[in-house]
Amino acid sequence: MGARTYLHRWAETAGAQLLVVDPGRDEAGLTDGMAGRGVHVTWVSSTVDGLVEFGRLDPHTVVVSPDAPGLPAADFVTAIRRHGSPYVVAALEHDNAADVGVLMLAGASAVVARPYSTDHLWELLSHSPRSLREHAHVVVGPIELDAASYRVLIDGERIADLPLKEFELLRALLLRAPGVVTDDELREALWGSDGLRPSGNTIAMHVTRLRHRLGGTADVRRIRGRGYSLTVEPSTGQ
Incomplete structure (x- = not known):
């Protein structure tokens, strides 16, 4: 196998877990970029799947889009905050700023712009209460x-x-x-x-x-x- 495959497997085995709940696609290569930093990205398209993966992974950080179908995104954030202490990041696009505000009230701690930038998200998470740099x-x-x-x-x-x-x-x-x-x-x-x-x-x-x-x-x-x-x-x- 190539280096890319090994990096993903290595990050999944020993790295931090980042859960992204977003109905869009990883067009910016966030999964590849974070693997190189020792972080495994699990990407799901709905909050229902997000709850399942949250229970399975116990992720360090959860990025959630207000547009994710299923359980309302604010209720999803409230639920995961009740059952753990993940660092929750709300995904922002120009037309959903009001929805992001609701997620912040529900327990999100930061905002990241879409489409996602590996460098921007890494910098944000590196200064979170539970740093990923380790x-x-x-x-x-x-x-x-x-x-x-x-x-x-x-x-x-x-x-x-x-x-x-x-x-x-x-x-x-x-x-x-x-x-x-x-x-x-x-x-x-x-x-x-x-x-x-x-x-x-x-x-x-x-x-x-x-x-x-x-x-x-x-x-x-x-x-x-x-x-x-x-x-x-x-x-x-x-």
Whole structure:
């Protein structure tokens, strides 16, 4: 599979969840753009489907259009706010400003213009009470991983781009560090829930390559019967 497919699977497995309730189409490529930032977008066309997906996903953020059919959008916002604490964003077009005001009264916290801009929405959500940046930008000791720009820095210096599997592996380990990521969690993060499930030897091969690329910066340990953990070496001053 290509890098685009891997990014979507990676975001769905380990990233933040963004639910968009909008009868329109994702013509601006919001789904692709947010996947590159570690955010998985679930797009539904009605508030009824939105309630189903809200219960399934427990999303970080919900974007809702006043034009969405089904349950009135204001009632939908009231319902999800009653059963959780998502960051609710009202979608605005020039002809529905009054309806957006109703959504704000129902519990929406911000407004985003349609058609959606990935950069605009990302900036908005990054300054929300529950920032999304932690899903794309991870720092552990001297290691800094930025999914939005697909880069890894060690002590502020960018290293050669990692192959995608090793990039995904490093991100999974950093997000849990110094805790253990199980073999099953790594299989899910690197290969998804469908298709061929690789053996432990395949995972070990990628871990060996990642260790080599990190040099002495971090220790990636095998915890027998459990999985792997990443810790920063004492020589880095951590």
